[in-house]
Amino acid sequence: MLAEMLENLKKKAPLVHSITNYVTVNDCANIILAFGASPIMADDEAEVEEITSVCGALNINIGTLNRRTIPSMFLAGKKANALSRPVVLDPVGAGASRLRTDTALRLAAELKLAAIRGNISEIKALALGGGTTKGVDADVADAVTEDSLAAAADFARRFSEKTGAVIAITGAIDIVAGSKKVYIIRNGHPAMSKVTGTGCMLSAMTAACLAANPDRPLEAAAAAVAAMGLCGETAYSRLEDGEGNSAYRSRIIDAVYNLTPEMLESGARYEIM
Amino acid sequence: MLAEMLENLKKKAPLVHSITNYVTVNDCANIILAFGASPIMADDEAEVEEITSVCGALNINIGTLNRRTIPSMFLAGKKANALSRPVVLDPVGAGASRLRTDTALRLAAELKLAAIRGNISEIKALALGGGTTKGVDADVADAVTEDSLAAAADFARRFSEKTGAVIAITGAIDIVAGSKKVYIIRNGHPAMSKVTGTGCMLSAMTAACLAANPDRPLEAAAAAVAAMGLCGETAYSRLEDGEGNSAYRSRIIDAVYNLTPEMLESGARYEIM
C-alpha cells in the first residue's frame, strides 16, 4: 500500500511549492528531487499565488518566520485551497515564541490543511492554542514512548478530527493520524536528531507525496514518514568510520534518491490503530 | 582556447558579487571558490554598490526574488555598468510568474548585460517579452535536441545580437551564443537535473570566468559552460554504489575544484557554428 504512494509520486513527478526557512531550504529542494518530485521555492507576495497555481502541493514551514513572508503563506495557502491542492504545515518552533505559535494557529484556523507535521511539542502547542487551553490534551507527554504512545495516538486522532488534517507527530516513534485511523511507524534512527532539518525535509517529502496522492492524504503522509525513517536507517548503516552528521545528512538524501516502492513496502515497520 | 580562460581565472582569482536566491547560495559560494575565484554575497540596497565596486563581476540570480532585493539588483547592476564590470543574469523561473518575467525583462532593458544564462524556457520568456510578443521565436522548441538545435542556435545568436549579451542556453545540449559565433557544447550528464542549483552554480561560474576575461565574454562563458558539463561527467563517474543526488552535488563541486585548464581543454566537446 505504501509502495503505491511512492509509485504514484515517481510517475507524476509533481511540482511542489515551498515557503520555507533559509536554514534547511537547500536540503528540502534536494530531497524533493530525490523523492521524485520537483521543487520551487518562492516567497514574495507578488508571486506566490501564481507559483502555487502551477504546483501540485504547497509546503508551509515557519522556521525563520518573518513579517515579509507571513502574508505570502496566507495568500499561497488560500490559493491552494481554492484549487484543492494539498497544503502541508510544518509549525517549526511553535511554542517557542508567540510569533510562531500565533502564526501557526492562524494558518491552521484560516487554511484548510491536508497535513500538519511536527514534533510532539510543536503539535501540542498548536492543539492547545499556545497553552491557553488546558484540558486532557495537556496530559500528553512531551516525548512519545511506548508508555505514552496510546495517549499520544489518541490525541493525534482527535486533533485530526478537529482540524480535518492528517497529523504527523515524529520522534522516537512516529504517529500519523487521520480522524479514524492511526499509523504507528517504527522506522528511523536517533542520530537523525543530530542533522539539522530532518523534520523540514520530511515535511517537504510529505507535501510531494500528497501532491501525487491528493485523495489519500493519510496513506501518503504515512508513506513519507516511513520513507524518511527507513532512509535514516539505511543512511546510518552506510556511514563510514570518521563520518558524522554532515555525511549522514548527505547519505539520508541519497537513500531517498535510491528508495524504490518495493524497498519502502518491505522496509516500513508500522501497525495501524 | 578554453584553457586560457581558466588559466586567467586561476591567476587573477577575482572577487565575484552575487545577489542570488537563498536556496542554492551556499553551493554558489563554494563553486566560485572551487573554480578559483572568491565569492561575496550582499543584497541590501545600502551596500550593494560598494560591494560591486570592489568586485570583478556581478552575478544576478532571480530565484526567490523579492521586493527587498529587486532594487538592489538595479543599483548593483548600474554600478557594475558604470565601472565596466561584467554583469551576468540568471533569469530563474522567468515565465513562471509575472514578477520573475517582468523583473528579468526590466533588468535586461535597464542594464547592459555581459551574459544571460538560463534554460530554454527562461530564455524564451525573456526573448519573447513574457509571451506578449509572438513571432518566429515562438517556434523555438521547448527542449534543445539535435532536431531543434539549428533553430535554437539561431534564436540564441539573434537574441545576443539584440541584447549585446552572450546568451547561454543550457540543457541536454548547451548553446553559448554571441552575435556572430555560437558554441554548441556537448558535455554534461542528465542526472545533473536531479541536483538543485546546477544552473545557479553555472551562472556563478560564468560570472567568475567573465571577471577574469572581461574582453572575451563569449569564450569565457563557453569555458564556464564546458567546465560545468565536464565536471558533471567526472562527478557522475565517481559516484559510488548507493550514492544519489546529494553526493553528486558535492562531487560536482569537487570536480570543479580539481579541474585544470588542460583537463578543460581536452575534455570539452564543442563545435562552433
Place this chain on the structure above:
Amino acid sequence: MLAEMLENLKKKAPLVHSITNYVTVNDCANIILAFGASPIMADDEAEVEEITSVCGALNINIGTLNRRTIPSMFLAGKKANALSRPVVLDPVGAGASRLRTDTALRLAAELKLAAIRGNISEIKALALGGGTTKGVDADVADAVTEDSLAAAADFARRFSEKTGAVIAITGAIDIVAGSKKVYIIRNGHPAMSKVTGTGCMLSAMTAACLAANPDRPLEAAAAAVAAMGLCGETAYSRLEDGEGNSAYRSRIIDAVYNLTPEMLESGARYEIM
C-alpha cells in the same frame, strides 16, 4: 584545560541562538549540533527576544546584513545582555562596506560582547572605527605571520582591554586574546580558506562553547578556535583522491562531530603569551 571546555559543552548541550547570514547558515546549524549544542535560527524583531531568552548564548553574524535584521540584532543582543548570556559577534566583511563597518561598530558600542571573532582585516576595521582613527593600531599588518605575530597579539590584547570582549583573530596563525592573556594557536590548514563559511562556523562554535562556559570566555573561545583548527587538519588528512572543497566542508563538520575532549587536549597546539 581545553578539554574541560568541551566536556562542559557536551554535558550541558546548550541552545544557541544565531542571527546569521543565509549563505552559511545550514553549516552553522549542523556544526553547532556536531559540537554538542543545539541551534535555533530566528531573525524577526517580533520573536528574537523570546528566542534569546531560552538560549544559552547569542551568535550575531553580519554576513548578508540587511535592514530587516539589523534591529533584530540589537533587540536580541540587549536581551542577552540583560540576562547575562554571552553574545558573540562575527563582523563578516567589516571594512568592505560602510553598512557593515557601521553596524559592527554600533553593535560593539551598544552591546556588551563576550567575544568578537573575525579575520585580521575585519577586526582592524572594527578597532580602527572604519579607518577614521589612525594610530599605532594601523601598523598591524594585514596578515598574521611569525614576524607580525607579537604586534598582532598585542593589538588584540589591547582591543580586548578596551571592549571587554575576548578577541579571536583567525588566519594562518590564530590569536585569542583577553585583556591580560593571549592564546596563540597553531592548528588549521590553508585549504580551509577554500570552504565558504569556516569563519562563520567557528563563530557559531564559539557561541556554543561560551554558552556552556559563560564564566571562562577566554578559555572557551580558545577551545573553539583550537577545535576548529584541529578538525580542519583531521578533515584534510581524510580527503580522498579527487575530493575538493565540498567534501572538505563536510569532513570538517564530521571531524567536529567526532571530536572528544581528549582529542582536543592532545591535538591543540598553542602557547600563552
